[in-house]
Amino acid sequence: MASIWEYANPVKFIRTTDRLLPWLSAAAVVTLLVGLVWGFFFTPDDYRQGSTVKIIYLHVPAALMAINAWLMMLVASLIWIVRRHHVSALGARAAAPVGAVMTVIALVTGALWGQPMWGTWWEWDPRLTSFLILFLFYLGYMALWAAIEDDDTAADLTSILCLVGSVFAILSRYAVNFWNQGLHQGASVMRAGALAGDTEERVSNVFAVPLFVSMAGFALLFIALVFLRTQTEIRARRTRALMARERMG
Amino acid sequence: MPDLGKYADVVLSSYAVSILLIVALVGVSFWRARRVKAELDRVETRGTRRG
Numbered sequence: 001m002a003s004i005w006e007y008a009n010p011v012k013f014i015r016t017t018d019r020l021l022p023w024l025s026a027a028a029v030v031t032l033l034v035g036l037v038w039g040f041f042f043t044p045d046d047y048r049q050g051s052t053v054k055i056i057y058l059h060v061p062a063a064l065m066a067i068n069a070w071l072m073m074l075v076a077s078l079i080w081i082v083r084r085h086h087v088s089a090l091g092a093r094a095a096a097p098v099g100a101v102m103t104v105i106a107l108v109t110g111a112l113w114g115q116p117m118w119g120t121w122w123e124w125d126p127r128l129t130s131f132l133i134l135f136l137f138y139l140g141y142m143a144l145w146a147a148i149e150d151d152d153t154a155a156d157l158t159s160i161l162c163l164v165g166s167v168f169a170i171l172s173r174y175a176v177n178f179w180n181q182g183l184h185q186g187a188s189v190m191r192a193g194a195l196a197g198d199t200e201e202r203v204s205n206v207f208a209v210p211l212f213v214s215m216a217g218f219a220l221l222f223i224a225l226v227f228l229r230t231q232t233e234i235r236a237r238r239t240r241a242l243m244a245r246e247r248m249g
Numbered sequence: 250m251p252d253l254g255k256y257a258d259v260v261l262s263s264y265a266v267s268i269l270l271i272v273a274l275v276g277v278s279f280w281r282a283r284r285v286k287a288e289l290d291r292v293e294t295r296g297t298r299r300g
Contacts, residue, residue: 051253058267101274112259232282235289242292
């Protein structure tokens with residue numbers, strides 16, 4: 001069986017992802033469209049939240065991917081620190097803009113949902129605040145990559161920043177459990193009671209099923225974009241190396 | 250089109266902003282992928298010609 005580290009070879013990575021990308025992209029588009037169209041057009045209003053419940057099909061998957069993108073970057077950064085595989089460092093770099101956009105979607109849809117439900121666009125609530133800090137970490141991470149010319153030095157420093165930022169990625173997920181205060185509700189979709197079928201805890205299947213489809217669509221979109229953008233980063237790095245060689249020769 | 254009632258503006262704004270951001274992200278990713286690939290091809294061809 002082939003070792004996973006074989007994919008640290010840039011040529012093998014590009015060859016493999018080239019084969020996967022059309023299928024992944026098609027699956028992402030179809031799943032995302034089904035989830036969003038189902039959620040928007042074919043689900044009823046909530047008895048308390050009215051039609052604003054339709055925002056859940058964007059807000060929850062985007063927030064989930066904002067956190068998971070940073071966790072993926074953390075794993076890739078650790079692989080870079082330990083094994084010095086360039087593909088992993090470039091994969092982390094490629095994921096950052098995708099994670100940042102997911103964070104913006106989560107923040108904007110959260111504010112739009114919060115205004116009619118809480119009476120305010122923004123509150124310095126533990127989850128909202130940690131999410132905003134996570135977004136600032138994304139910006140800092142991308143700025144650091146752009147600011148350092150040497151790729152290996154940039155990968156070293158951004159990996160350290162990623163380790164530090166992981167605290168806020170985890171806080172964004174669990175803030176409502178750590179501090180039992182603030183406006184944002186606790187987990188209700190993936191909560192143990194919800195999955196076990198406890199009717200008190202459960203989000204109705206009418207909302208939950210299209211939500212899970214939408215979450216799968218966001219996840220597939222993330223994977224497809226990270227593959228594409230990692231290929232781009234690998235090619236950009238090779239271009240820089242060849243041009244440097246030309247200048248020296 | 251479902252009847253969104255008094256919340257139509259916030260629901261539609263959420264979908265509009267999110268779809269716009271996703272389309273922009275996908276568009277920029279494909280545009281940059283094509284540009285960088287073309288640049289690498291050009292540099293590699295130049296290198297091959299020089300031997």
